[in-house]
Amino acid sequence: MDILFEPVRLGELQLANRIVMAPMTRSRADARAVPGSDMVEYYRQRASAGLIVAEGTAPSASGLGYCRTPAIYNREQISAWQQVTRAVHEQGGRIVLQLMHVGRAASHYNKPQGAPTVAPSSLPARVQLFSDSAGMVDADVPQALSLAAIAEVIGDFRQAALSAREAGFDGVELHCTSGYLPMQFMASGSNLRTDAYGGPVQQRVRFAKEVLEAMAAAIGAGRVGLRLCPGNPYNDIDDREPEHTATALCQAVAPLGLAYLHIMRSPVPGLDAFALARAHGPQGLILNDGFDAASARTALAAGEGTAVSFGRLFIGNPDLVERLRHDRPLAGFDRKTLYTPGARGYSDYPTWQQHLEVTQ
16 A cells, blocks of 8 residues: 555544645634634545644634634634534544644734733744734734743643534644744743743743643643644744754653654754654654655655645645545645635635546
8 A cells, every 4th residue: 555545543543544734824714713614614625634733723812913813712713613623524534723822923913902912031023924904013022921821821722622622623733833932932042031931941841841731631642742843943933952952842741642743844954853753752753844745655664754744735735635646736826815815715726526627
């Protein structure tokens, strides 16, 4: 059997194949951070993936910060996500929810009124974000989290994991890269704390470790994954020793027995993130970034990982699994509609069969 289409198990997650759909922010939730019918259809169409990792979703109002991204902290949001998971499961798919607290990479224009922007230290990210109401705006100056507030945020993640299971998700993934809150704690440039959550690397990774511990205790470690990209500078992140930081986190959470580590290639020259993950991460590894079918097969055959995730290829190819299975041509996608509201450039890409019916 083609190694891409072999079934595989990641913790408690049984995958029909080794093709994973990577999480991608697509900005299709409504102004209340509630998923809509376009999102139901989008994920339903891609349910043939061995596993879908649904887009970054806020565990709380303070965790929001981008335009039209979803959340899972109230009943309306949970009920809406139930429509998504039901559609995926009816197609025989598996789906987990990526939990994403953006921390200081946020604008109040994209939050509910009164929701604070928080971070480990009161250092604004030197980035701009788009908002529907004000266009491009600077990131907020964040409030430094107190010890009591840190405990509350960890509690928000725990509750979000429980809510994700209530909504029908098969598990959750912690977004621990791209300059969001866990990485803000981990990176030496954004964490200037002098308490138990700052200073030495073992203390800077403490927040992410405690979040993972809380989620694992709530829903079982076999349904919890972690996404890492050592040295990713996105959202104004600077870390003096990114390899040391990533290694420290992997070692700190090793006793938990997580379902998987979703590891991205590192942009740091000479830093082999995949090798780091094999040496220090859990048994289940999902490799990500820049793979095509041939390179994915090569990596899996060499034992570099357990599965491979694809992002951009899933945008214009809702039937990517079948196209890869039968070596069919792959469609491109329209970059102009990546983050625009509505079905256009989102859930209206045809399958190969639909393409043939139109062109014949």
